[in-house]
Amino acid sequence: MFEVEVKYRVPNHDAIRDRLKALNAKFLEHTEETDIYLNSPLRDFAKTDEALRVRVYGDGTVVLTYKGPRIGNVGKTREELSVTANDLDSLLEILRRLDFREVAKVVKRRDIYNYENFTIYLDTVEDLGSFVEVETMVNDKELINRATDEVLQFGDKLGLKREWIEKRTYLELVLERGNERR
Amino acid sequence: MFEVEVKYRVPNHDAIRDRLKALNAKFLEHTEETDIYLNSPLRDFAKTDEALRVRVYGDGTVVLTYKGPRIGNVGKTREELSVTANDLDSLLEILRRLDFREVAKVVKRRDIYNYENFTIYLDTVEDLGSFVEVETMVNDKELINRATDEVLQFGDKLGLKREWIEKRTYLELVLERGNERR
Numbered sequence: 001m002f003e004v005e006v007k008y009r010v011p012n013h014d015a016i017r018d019r020l021k022a023l024n025a026k027f028l029e030h031t032e033e034t035d036i037y038l039n040s041p042l043r044d045f046a047k048t049d050e051a052l053r054v055r056v057y058g059d060g061t062v063v064l065t066y067k068g069p070r071i072g073n074v075g076k077t078r079e080e081l082s083v084t085a086n087d088l089d090s091l092l093e094i095l096r097r098l099d100f101r102e103v104a105k106v107v108k109r110r111d112i113y114n115y116e117n118f119t120i121y122l123d124t125v126e127d128l129g130s131f132v133e134v135e136t137m138v139n140d141k142e143l144i145n146r147a148t149d150e151v152l153q154f155g156d157k158l159g160l161k162r163e164w165i166e167k168r169t170y171l172e173l174v175l176e177r178g179n180e181r182r
Numbered sequence: 183m184f185e186v187e188v189k190y191r192v193p194n195h196d197a198i199r200d201r202l203k204a205l206n207a208k209f210l211e212h213t214e215e216t217d218i219y220l221n222s223p224l225r226d227f228a229k230t231d232e233a234l235r236v237r238v239y240g241d242g243t244v245v246l247t248y249k250g251p252r253i254g255n256v257g258k259t260r261e262e263l264s265v266t267a268n269d270l271d272s273l274l275e276i277l278r279r280l281d282f283r284e285v286a287k288v289v290k291r292r293d294i295y296n297y298e299n300f301t302i303y304l305d306t307v308e309d310l311g312s313f314v315e316v317e318t319m320v321n322d323k324e325l326i327n328r329a330t331d332e333v334l335q336f337g338d339k340l341g342l343k344r345e346w347i348e349k350r351t352y353l354e355l356v357l358e359r360g361n362e363r364r
Contacts, residue, residue, distance in 0.1 A: 042281055044222055052280065064267075066276040083273045085246075086266040094248040094263045098234065099224055100281075 004077050004147040005135040006155060008164040012113075012130050013122045014160035019158045032058035035090070035106040037171050041099035051101060051171060054091060062088045077144050104178070106170045118154055128173050132160060186259050186329040187317040188337060190346040194312050195293075195304045201340045207297035214240035217288040218274070219353050223281035233280060233353060236273060244270045259326050286360070288352045300336055310355050314342060 010016065020027075036054045039045050044050065049069035056062055061084065066078040085091045092102070100150040112119060121133040134155050137145045154165070168176070192198065218236045220306065221227050233253035233291070236243055243266065243279075250261040267273045274284070289308040294301060303315040316337050320329045334344070 040280065050279075064276065066279050068279070081272050081276045081279065083276060084268040090263050090265040094246065094265060097248050097250070097263065098222065098231075098282075101279075 001080070002071070002077055002138050002144055003080055003135060004138055004151055005133055006143055006148070006151050007131055007166045007168045008134045008155065008160045010130050010132050010160070010164060011126075015134070016120075016122065016132055016158050016160065017111075020105070020113050020115070020120060021047070023115055024155075025113045025120065025169060028112040028114050028119075030109070030111050032109050033107070035108075035170070036102055037104045037106070038095055038100040039103045041101070044170070045177070052095075053171075054089055054095070062091060064091060071141070071144060073147065077148070104171055104174045105137070105173050108170070115154075118151065120158070125170055125173075128170065131170075132158070133158070136160070168180065183262070183316060184253070184259055184320050184323065184326060185262055185325055186320055186333055187315055188208075188231055188330070188333050189315045189348045190337065190342045191312055191348045192312050192314050192342070192346060195306075195314070196341065198302075198304065198340050199293075200316055202297070202302060203225045205339075207302065210294040210296050210301075214290070214291050214294050215289070217285045218278055218284055219288070220282040223283070228354070228357070232277045233351070234277075235353075236270070244268070244273060246273060251325070253326060253355050259330070270310070274341055284357045286353055287334070290352070297336075300333065302340070307352055307355075309359060310352065313348065313352075314340070316342070318338070326358055 012037065034056045035107075036056075038052045038054070040050075040052070051065075051067040053065045053067070054062065063081055063082050063084050065082040071077045096102075109124045111122040113122070114120070117136045119135045121131075121135070123131040123133060125131060134151050136147050136151055138144060155162075166173075199268070214268060216238045218238075220234045223230075233247075233249040235247045235249070236244065237247065245266050247262055247264040253261075255257045255315070278284075291306045292359070293304040295304070296302070299318045301317045301336050303313075305313040307313060316333050318329050318333055320326060337344075348355075
């Protein structure tokens with residue numbers, strides 16, 4: 001499965017939330033997620049555009065995810081592989097023994113909505129601000145471009161300006177912020 | 183926690199099973215385990231005496247385990263870190279993307295008994311034959327030597343001959359068998 005996703009940096013969530021309500025979009029859930037990103041000892045994932053992430057949900061669920069390089073242009077489509085684990089500390093310790101190093105932590109609160117084939121995330125990211133992600137899934141690489149257009153058009157409908165599009169990942173934004181601070 | 187464990191290669195399990203019954207050892211369970219061993223792209227785990235294993239139990243449970251180098255002399259004490267995962271295929275695919283390579287598969291059936299502080303495994307390993315493992319756990323490195331003596335004395339009690347002790351892991355035995363065949 002390929003995740004087709006466009007992210008927007010927004011001033012706040014008020015207007016978008018109103019639009020979602022007007023469209024009768026379904027509110028799915030509120031989650032709190034802490035993402036721990038790790039880098040490979042073999043190659044710099046920041047350069048190869050891969051990512052290895054351990055995500056901890058508010059309810060304690062732990063998910064290990066490998067993300068391949070971005071495929072699309074506007075969006076940030078990637079292949080994703082995930083597995084749920086039963087223990088955060090053991091998982092992190094195993095990864096450390098295998099020489100993976102923790103490089104960044106992203107903490108966010110998200111409100112998740114569904115509308116037709118789209119999932120909409122209203123994200124508040126610690127130290128970074130407010131974002132909206134619009135996502136859909138396709139099971140064939142051939143469908144990525146069309147799906148990206150559909151996501152962008154639905155973004156227009158929500159009042160998300162195209163100049164707000166943020167191609168960088170939260171990881172990249174957190175790392176850049178860290179560099180600026182030095 | 184440190185696992186203190188001695189393994190014996192045995193002609194068969196009949197005599198040992200009789201001893202366990204005579205001692206009123208408690209039969210815990212029968213399991214079937216398929217172990218997939220992976221090697222690191224950075225260093226040869228066969229040389230560093232580490233191991234990365236994905237174990238699949240008969241009921242479908244998947245456990246990822248990292249084993250550090252053996253510490254003791256007679257026994258095969260190691261530090262172990264484990265985490266349970268919810269999906270075999272995704273876990274293996276993530277490990278492949280992180281450049282770990284599958285090097286061997288060990289398939290075994292085990293009957294597990296408990297007696298006092300000891301766990302006793304009667305193992306039948308595909309292509310290798312019959313083995314008995316006697317194990318106890320200690321939470322301090324200082325206690326490893328004493329625990330190893332206790333395991334050996336209990337092995338005597340079960341009629342396990344000291345010349346039957348097999349220091350090699352099942353992984354090493356399977357790999358050696360593979361080399362002999364070439």
